[in-house]
Amino acid sequence: MEHPIRVALAQAVRVLPRGKGWWYEPKFDGHRTVIVRDAETARLQARSGRIVTTAWMDLAHAAMALEPGTVIDGEAVIWRGDRLDFGAVQSRASASPARARELARTTPASYAAWDLLAHPELGDVRTRPYVERRQLLLDVLDPLGPPLQPVPATDDVEVALAWYEGLQEQGIEGIVAKRGSSPYRPGRIWQKIRHAETVDAEVVGYTGPARQPRALVVRLPDGRRAVSQRLTAALAAQAAAHLQAAGPGQPSRTEDGAPYTSAPGSLVVEVLAGTTRHAVVTVTRVR
Template identity: 70%
Template sequence: MEVPIAVALAQSVPRLPDGPGWWFEPKFDGHRLVMIRDADTVRLQARSGRIVTSQWMDLAVAGMKLRPGTILDGEAVIWRSGRLDFAAVQARAASSVDRARALAEQHPASYAVWDVLAHPVLGDVRARRYTARRELLLDLLADVGPPIQPVPATDDRETALVWYETLQTQGIEGIVAKRGDGTYRRGRHWYKIRHAETVEASVVGYTGAAAQPRALAVRLPDGRTAMSQRLTSVLSTAAAAYLITAGPGPRGHTDDGTPYTSSTTDLTVEVLAGTTRHAVVTVTRLR
């Protein structure tokens, strides 16, 4: 399987789909990772395609328990005081190698797995239906144990709604719905409902230096280009890794005339849906 691997994504919907053939999973609040178990090592790929093994070395070490030839898709999460801590995940993802090692000792990560893309015996299994891949996943992880564990899944919509209503206090941010007969392919073929009202926006530029951007210019789902509010230090550091790699482009302007340095990158961010009116954008996380 060629790396980087294009991952499947979910689109936001106002309610869970109904009818036969749907499966539901809790949506964990973490950092998307593809775990690639090679013959001699483990590589971890972010949603963007970047290799981020050094930031999640504790999970890479745990992944050595997998059989060579296994490729998994899931979420790196960090539990603190009985709930998911996304701020800790962001800090780890934006850390240097030494800092990531120190953070891992304080707050080890877990890997919540929802899919298997390659099987050590069967090879590429993305063309198989979700229910078949789910069986393969449970079998592969049966003897692996924490911190690598499969996410819960159910084909009962009422159970999924109970999860949605009761698991928010633990940091579960919503529910993802998938067709039981669906294959794994790139693009937005899954559905999600979330407690937080956010939308995804593509980053098209920045203000300040690429190594420490003050704000991001983003293209919103309705096609408008807007400037975000000032980034937190954690978000600025995380975005810098993408912007430095892409390099600066020509000067651009948002719809209201604010100038920015353009950047050709595949970086996507989540912004609060309520702040996108009048082109005011608050970035909550990098995707």
């Protein structure tokens, strides 16, 4: 299997697809993470391809119980009581290794698994249909238990809609729909509805110093460049790691004259879709 692993994504839709062959899963609010269990270690990869094992050592330790050759796709999440805490996830992802170890003790992570990409005996299973991969995932995780757990899944759209309406208070973002017959492949092969819809935007620059950016300048899907609202401390720390690694940028300006420093490299962030209409964007996470 190639590394980094290119992940499947979901296309935003207004309503869930219906009909025979569709399956539905609740969308957990966390950080997309692929677990790779090789011969000697377990490593964790972010959606971008970065290795993020040091931020999630509690999950890496738990993943050592998997058989070598297992690769799972899912979401790193943190529960506070009966609710998902995305702020705690952001803090963990941006923490130093020492701080991440401390946070793992006080706010341990869980892993919401939704797909099996490689099986210890069958090898790469991405070409197999979703329903078959789902059963293999259950077989792999069933002996282990928390913190590695499969997400719920149903082929009943009414159950999925009940999840959508009833689980929002627990931090469930929405519902992802998948064809039961579909293989796993990179790109937007699934569909999703969310309570707060977001879009991906390319980072083209930043304001403030690279080590502590105040805001990001993003290129929106329609081509406009816009300065984001002020970043939270956790988001600023995550963005800074990318910006400093990419090297120095050059002075530049947006179409309306706002100054910023250009950002080399390919950093992608998620922004609230409802904030982009007048080119005022709110960054919700770094990809």
